[in-house]
Amino acid sequence: MAKYQKIYHELSTRIKNGEIRSHTYLPSENELMKQYGVSRDTVRKALDLLLNYGYIQKNKGKGSLVLDLNRISFPISGITSFSEMVKTMHGEIKTIVHVFYEQEADEELKQQLHMEKGKVYHIERIRSIDDEKVILDIDYLNGEVIKGLTLEHAQNSLYKYIENELGLKISFARKEITVEKASKEEMELLDMAGYDLLVCVKSYTYLEDATLFQYTISKHRPDKFRFVDFARRMEL
Template sequence: MKNKYLMIYQQLVDLIKTGELKANTLLPSEHELKDQYDTSRETIRKALTLLSQNGYIQKVKGKGSIIIDVNKFDFPVSGLVSFKELAEKMGNTPKTVVHELTLEKPSDFIKQQLKLNNKDQVWKVVRTREMAGEKIILDKDYLVKKYVPELTEEICEDSIYNYLENELDLSISFAKKEIIVVEPTEEDRELLDLDGFHNVVVIKNYVHLEDASLFQYTESRHRPDKFRFVDFARRSHL
């Protein structure tokens, strides 16, 4: 981490999280911060913009930057969070079972979702996620082979996301998420502990790389009582 504004951002996050900068007080002004960190005001402003976008402060014109009570945020804010990170953050021991791991010709549906040629092959991964002894989540991942040449059961039991970012150095850039509620399929009933529930929550994820190409489609199917999604929206100033 060599970027000055990212370092300043991270230092301020730490100060807020530890409570050295108290909630509901004001951050030092941008002019003060620029002197403290010996940098330009625009660089400070980049750090503060990040803090604001991630829910740590609220900037008020003519007044200052109010520090927000960050301990209210009991759940990941937004962005791309993997099951493993998520479960660990909540203090649970996650268990992942791989039910299927195959390289195949994509179905028409997947071909359309991933905008593939006729000769593209895809990895299909089907996993269930267990928390507190119950199979809560059914994850179906489709990854384009030309981007991910190799995939093993070990990787899938750990975190595909980790493998892509750290091993393959594929940098995920943006994802479109869609949430809907549907009737359970036969597969859902078979692989999940549905426990009498009549619906499953489906999160469809379209994951893009840095060059804007689409390379992964994921369906995460949750038992409705164990599903929770939190999102922040803010009027953005730059």
């Protein structure tokens, strides 16, 4: 790990622990240079990470103010996958793999996954929290990029397989959140508790070399959906 990442890591965990308290100022960049024995640019890169992830706010002439993380609970960034989401939740989680097969990409999938031809994995999983079936995840994965997927992997975590076993790096995602009427099938698959709408999170996930490898639609029962975001004001 690079120096500036180590410094970011140390400072962020100390802020999370409460060892560095919110509403106080971090040591100045000059001071941090001395403490860590690095150049100012290295310190600044670490602070840039803290800034981007909402840990601090920098003020000219004053210093780096530590923000109050508990005002809205973590995580700062949006949901990336079910397994990341459940970390922040309580309750017993189960996954039922409802659909799992490999198919030739049809016209719509070719367009969604931006591929010419080839195989696509189609996976549907029902997620239950405390024995209530409240989330339906529908995944389409480019079979030319992700190879050797099994039902086992779908039962556990797709991301773990992709990152750890295939050694691919997930880089970025584009997400869209809308609310849609549940279909009859969906009403039967999930425990709808009287609701007839589902919150749909559509996401397109890309690898480090910018190849799109996954298109996911994650449908949540409205009362079990929550999305938290931290955003700095767009410049320009």
